Amino acid sequence: MRPADLVSHLTSEDTAAYLDRAVSESERARIEAHLGDCDACRSEIVDALRLLRGRSSGRRWVGGLGIAAAAAAVLVFVIRPGGLDSLPGSAYREAPITRAAAPTPITPRGAVLAVHSLAWTSVPLADRYRVRLFDASGAVLWEAEVRDTTAAAPRAVGLTPGVAYYWKVEARTGFDRWAASDLTPFTITRSVSK
Amino acid sequence: MAETLPPEVSGLLGASDPAAREAAWAGFVNLHSRLLLHVARAVARDYDAAMDAYAYLLEQLRFDDYHRLRAYAADGRSKFTTWLVVVAQRLCLDYYRHRYGRPRGDSGDDMRGRAGRRRLVDLLAEHVDLGTIPDTTNPRPDAALLVAERMQSLLAALATLDPRDSLLLKLRFEDDLSAREITALLRFPTPFHVYRRLNTLFTLLRGKLRGRGVDGAAP
Numbered sequence: 081m082r083p084a085d086l087v088s089h090l091t092s093e094d095t096a097a098y099l100d101r102a103v104s105e106s107e108r109a110r111i112e113a114h115l116g117d118c119d120a121c122r123s124e125i126v127d128a129l130r131l132l133r134g135r136s137s138g139r140r141w142v143g144g145l146g147i148a149a150a151a152a153a154v155l156v157f158v159i160r161p162g163g164l165d166s167l168p169g170s171a172y173r174e175a176p177i178t179r180a181a182a183p184t185p186i187t188p189r190g191a192v193l194a195v196h197s198l199a200w201t202s203v204p205l206a207d208r209y210r211v212r213l214f215d216a217s218g219a220v221l222w223e224a225e226v227r228d229t230t231a232a233a234p235r236a237v238g239l240t241p242g243v244a245y246y247w248k249v250e251a252r253t254g255f256d257r258w259a260a261s262d263l264t265p266f267t268i269t270r271s272v273s274k
Numbered sequence: 275m276a277e278t279l280p281p282e283v284s285g286l287l288g289a290s291d292p293a294a295r296e297a298a299w300a301g302f303v304n305l306h307s308r309l310l311l312h313v314a315r316a317v318a319r320d321y322d323a324a325m326d327a328y329a330y331l332l333e334q335l336r337f338d339d340y341h342r343l344r345a346y347a348a349d350g351r352s353k354f355t356t357w358l359v360v361v362a363q364r365l366c367l368d369y370y371r372h373r374y375g376r377p378r379g380d381s382g383d384d385m386r387g388r389a390g391r392r393r394l395v396d397l398l399a400e401h402v403d404l405g406t407i408p409d410t411t412n413p414r415p416d417a418a419l420l421v422a423e424r425m426q427s428l429l430a431a432l433a434t435l436d437p438r439d440s441l442l443l444k445l446r447f448e449d450d451l452s453a454r455e456i457t458a459l460l461r462f463p464t465p466f467h468v469y470r471r472l473n474t475l476f477t478l479l480r481g482k483l484r485g486r487g488v489d490g491a492a493p
Binding site for chain 2: 092102216
């Protein structure tokens with residue numbers, strides 16, 4: 081394998097065109113030959129593919145003999161000539177990383193008619209929730225800390241129909257320990273909050 | 275020039291005065307902010323870093339009179355959103371590297387490659403005795419040497435493969451892509467064709483390894 085620094089990498093345009101199958105046969109052969117040699121470009125293509133397909137990136141094989149031992153143990157039972165189709169991928173997976181449960185935004189999500197309140201799921205042992213509302217540029221429009229799993233919609237903010245907003249909620253589960261939800265987008269389709 | 279430039283891009287690049295350009299930029303951000311945030315979050319993971327990366331993305335897309343968007347307009351082979359994901363991902367990694375020294379996951383690349391090749395060695399073994407699974411807590415003195423020898427044999431065998439086959443193995447075992455994802459990327463007709471090709475390659479590689487005196491996987 082050639083060191084990545086000594087090869088010229090694919091351009092963004094080449095990478096995007098390859099992902100969209102918008103390259104000629106000769107270009108495809110050139111790009112695939114490069115991907116076989118260049119870990120950086122292959123990694124970029126794989127990550128972009130996962131992003132485009134809505135799959136989170138970063139779940140990759142890191143580890144050594146522990147994984148090999150697990151694979152070998154599976155092979156005892158599974159591998160036989162022509163039998164890879166039945167190979168259970170889950171048996172190769174690393175154990176999940178456990179972490180504190182995070183609250184899940186319930187409403188608003190996606191396109192809504194109006195926003196009267198924000199609601200989320202409760203988190204065991206959480207004594208406080210911090211909720212934030214953002215505009216599309218990431219600016220914080222409103223922030224509040226509450227004990228309940230709902231908060232009244234911020235009237236003063238003046239949410240505009242048709243504009244994308246985002247919100248997230250964090251649960252305090254211990255001293256200076258917060259578990260955050262995903263950033264949740266929503267758009268008011270007809271009327272502003274009242 | 276792309277034949278069908280998205281209207282928000284053509285409107286932005288063709289805006290004649292600063293006010294029109296600002297309005298076009300606001301429209302562009304409103305349309306694509308969700309995608310850009312998605313990329314920023316995938317690269318940065320923690321909230322503050324993601325929002326910083328998002329701000330950097332917007333700044334860089336505007337930089338130098340939108341020269342990146344003009345590069346897309348001049349090429350135009352791919353869908354705009356595909357191109358935007360690739361560029362945003364690249365910018366986020368640049369930002370991460372600039373701010374933290376190296377992109378997340380760089381240090382794991384070699385290890386990932388080694389682990390992937392080791393999995394491949396194991397899969398190439400037709401018969402594995404449980405007693406031969408390496409005991410990582412108390413390894414045999416010659417275990418590391420045997421593993422290294424087999425890795426060398428595998429690398430030599432891999433080097434003889436067609437580049438496309440070599441890429442297929444890397445995507446499957448080093449990058450952990452599913453057969454369905456590989457099907458999409460390498461243009462196989464169906465995932466079954468991916469499995470069949472992998473089986474063919476296993477058979478081929480097993481033969482090459484046997485030819486080099488390698489049998490079984492683990493020392």
